[in-house]
Amino acid sequence: MGVVKTEIISRKCIKPSIPTPPHLRTFKLSLLDRILPDFHPDMTFFFPSNSLDNFSTKSQLLQKSLSDTLTHFYTFAGRFQDEVTVCCNDDGNYFIEARTDISLSDFLRLPDLPSLIDHHLVPSNDKETVKMANGSMLLVKFMSFSCGGTALSISSSHKIADLGSVMLFLKSWSSACRGSPDPIKPDLNLGPSIFPVIPIPPGSESLVMPDKKFVQRRLIFSPDKIRELKNKILTDILGKSYDHDNQYRLSRSEAVIAFIWKCALDSSKSKTGQFKPSALVQAVNLRTRMDPALPENSFGNLSWLFSMIVENEKEMELLELVKQLKLWKESLNEKANKFKGGEQEVRSYMKELLDEKDEILVKRKELLVYMVSSWCGFPLFEIDYGWGKPFWMTHIAKNLVANAIYLQDTKEAGGVEVSVNLDEEEMNIFEANKELLKFASFNPTIN
Structure with missing residues (x-):
């Protein structure tokens, strides 16, 4: 310093x-x-x-x-x-x-x-x-x-x-x-x-995972590398060369999240010598997933943490992770709309979600939990106070948790910047992952 x-x-x-x-x-x-x-x-x-x-x-x-x-x-x-x-x-x-x-x-x-x-x-x-x-x-x-x-x-x-x-x-x-x-x-x-004010069970106020020591690294997936990664995943899933006909749509964030999760799980397995079941917990914006969508000027906390779990090693293959991630994303609209029920319905649904949170973050000690937050699609580079738009912006999440993955757009349209928090030994393995290095560059110069 x-x-x-x-x-x-x-x-x-x-x-x-x-x-x-x-x-x-x-x-x-x-x-x-x-x-x-x-x-x-x-x-x-x-x-x-x-x-x-x-x-x-x-x-x-x-x-x-x-x-x-x-x-x-x-x-x-x-x-x-x-x-x-x-x-x-x-x-x-x-x-x-x-x-x-x-x-x-x-x-x-x-x-x-x-x-x-x-x-x-x-x-x-x-x-x-x-x-x-x-x-x-x-x-x-x-x-x-x-x-x-x-x-x-x-x-x-x-x-x-x-x-x-x-x-x-x-x-x-x-x-x-x-x-x-x-x-x-x-x-x-x-x-x-x-989302009415209703009683919530004691101890349910916090959704933050217990903290532990970790290191943070920044990665960039350029637009060209994103296209290569998506092409690889879709070719594996479809069993043939992907011709960009949008028959199987795959977003940038879906491709990158699945890929980073896979590489992080590989690092953990290399460190411990064994596979552990894993949960991916992602903050999801409810505004656009509700029917009808909430107004653009909606203010407050209108997001929720939803999760998916990989129970066995076979599901850890990249194409399997992507398939599960897409199925999970497709179910989120239905889940988001459950928040719009009456007070009793919301109360019942909240108990279900809080029980799910406790199961993943508290009861199932064997689960490797990865927290994901994606800022992709938010116009962060359009903020202009009168002296031009920013040439870079960042969200430093070092005060939050380990096993965390944060995504945001790059200034160059179509790219993704990722910050990853991992245990130091796992990060050393993660940084040396040859498959990861084919698609992402670590800590590139900011121009």
């Missing part, structure tokens, strides 16, 4: 520009909000230098537009009152200005980049800010590099917002920063209206 020196310029509390009306001051969390732990996922956007404005001007624009945006996303500016309620008291969010003496290009070429981003850019790791913020739902850090490039990092409470909701917030905030007169407004009450 000694290579990079950073300095905090200021810490400011940003409150909504218009006070939240008294009748909106008490916000009840939905069932899905309550189930999630209160950790703060983060994302960092990197912007190249430009001659439009200096750092101070950009920072002032960000702070003013954030204040205006919080008027509509007022739960972000509140504090938890108890386990089911947010007091929307306009206590506000903390905005950190910082600078460093290194250029952005040099920073991105440094070894162990995830740790550097985690240590220097992620606002929730700034102990002084966290202490001052006193339970803030949202923390922002804006960093200036010596070349004029900038990084914008956001940490938000998962207890009130999933990725779809954070994307809606970022669209609204960036639009306001560009001077748009028409604010993007969220529907904050949709979640509680669909």
Whole structure:
């Protein structure tokens, strides 16, 4: 960490520009909000230098537009009152200005980049800010590099917002920063209206796996390599050369998830000398899987963790994993719509899902559990605050769990960037996997 020196310029509390009306001051969390732990996922956007404005001007624009945006996303500016309620008291969010003496290009070429981003850019790791913020739902850090490039990092409470909701917030905030007169407004009450507040069994609040030591690696699957991988899988499944006629559709994320899972399972088997049954647990966006689909301005936690299990070694073959993954994905629409039943139906379904979660994460100790989160398809590279779109963005998940796989789009359309967290010995085997190296490049230079 000694290579990079950073300095905090200021810490400011940003409150909504218009006070939240008294009748909106008490916000009840939905069932899905309550189930999630209160950790703060983060994302960092990197912007190249430009001659439009200096750092101070950009920072002032960000702070003013954030204040205006919080008027509509007022739960972000509140504090938890108890386990089911947010007091929307306009206590506000903390905005950190910082600078460093290194250029952005040099920073991105440094070894162990995830740790550097985690240590220097992620606002929730700034102990002084966290202490001052006193339970803030949202923390922002804006960093200036010596070349004029900038990084914008956001940490938000998962207890009130999933990725779809954070994307809606970022669209609204960036639009306001560009001077748009028409604010993007969220529907904050949709979640509680669909997923009612019902009693949940004690101990069911946390869906995070127990933590253990691990290392993280970043991989890139280029568009060409994605096509090669899909072609290989589909040729194996169809028993003939795949002619791209879409008779058997296979998404980028399905191909990459199955492939990474297979390689991770191979690494575990090589380390221990034996096969272990495995579960894949993936966060699934319910918005587009419900019929009818939920509105684009839906805000809150509208995702759920669904799982599939590989019980025997034969099922570990890549084409078998893909077949099972596709069948599992096809069943998710039906599962998502079960959340739209009446209170008794939802209560019964939630008990079923929580029992399933406990079976996988608690009772079946022999299961190798891999957590998957895919950000593919979310327009993260379209976020523009008025000085251009980011040339790279990342989600540093080192504060979460081992055996985790995180996917996002590359800036080049059709590619996939993957972050993988594994046990150190297993990672050494994983990195040497010749089949994996045919399709993915490890820790490539960021341009």
